Amino acid sequence: MHDDGYEYFAPPEPTTDEAGQRDEPPGPTPIGPTRRAFLAQTVAGGLSLAALEALAPEAALAHLGLPPEAAPGGGEAMAAAEHTARVTLSVNGSAHTLDLDTRVTLLDALRERLQLTGTKKGCDHGQCGACTVLVNGTRINSCLTLAVMHDGDTITTIEGLATGDELHPM
Ligand code: FES
Numbered sequence: 001m002h003d004d005g006y007e008y009f010a011p012p013e014p015t016t017d018e019a020g021q022r023d024e025p026p027g028p029t030p031i032g033p034t035r036r037a038f039l040a041q042t043v044a045g046g047l048s049l050a051a052l053e054a055l056a057p058e059a060a061l062a063h064l065g066l067p068p069e070a071a072p073g074g075g076e077a078m079a080a081a082e083h084t085a086r087v088t089l090s091v092n093g094s095a096h097t098l099d100l101d102t103r104v105t106l107l108d109a110l111r112e113r114l115q116l117t118g119t120k121k122g123c124d125h126g127q128c129g130a131c132t133v134l135v136n137g138t139r140i141n142s143c144l145t146l147a148v149m150h151d152g153d154t155i156t157t158i159e160g161l162a163t164g165d166e167l168h169p170m
Pocket residue numbers: 120121122123124125126127128129130131132141142143144
């Protein structure tokens with residue numbers, strides 16, 4: 001290893017051509033840093049990134065004139081509140097008021113918030129029909145519509161078609 005942290009190929013032996021002229025070999029060729037130099041550079045780079053990640057939010061807040069309490073997590077909460085809407089759905093005869101992310105599909109609201117898992121998530125692309133529900137009496141694919149678009153609507157799922165303990169043929 002040389003002082004620069006690189007290893008070099010051993011120089012090739014000089015050769016002579018047909019005329020007896022001696023060809024000078026090229027100088028040594030660097031093949032890259034040694035394993036030790038590479039690991040040292042990698043560790044130093046990783047520590048630098050970790051330090052930047054820890055310091056950056058506070059520096060940014062100070063630059064904006066905000067208190068340190070507004071640190072990480074605060075921004076996420078603000079973004080979450082920005083995308084939340086209160087939605088009232090009448091599902092199978094019961095009214096439900098939900099605070100939903102505005103990007104949640106009707107299918108996910110029914111399955112994950114109201115635990116009405118009779119409505120299935122098949123393709124999630126409007127192709128299979130497994131997520132079909134009735135909205136105000138009209139059949140739709142609930143995977144293709146946002147829950148916030150149905151504020152105040154009447155929704156009937158497969159559970160709503162059953163009468164008591166007797167399942168609907170569907
Ligand atoms: S999940 Fe397939 S159409 Fe909605």
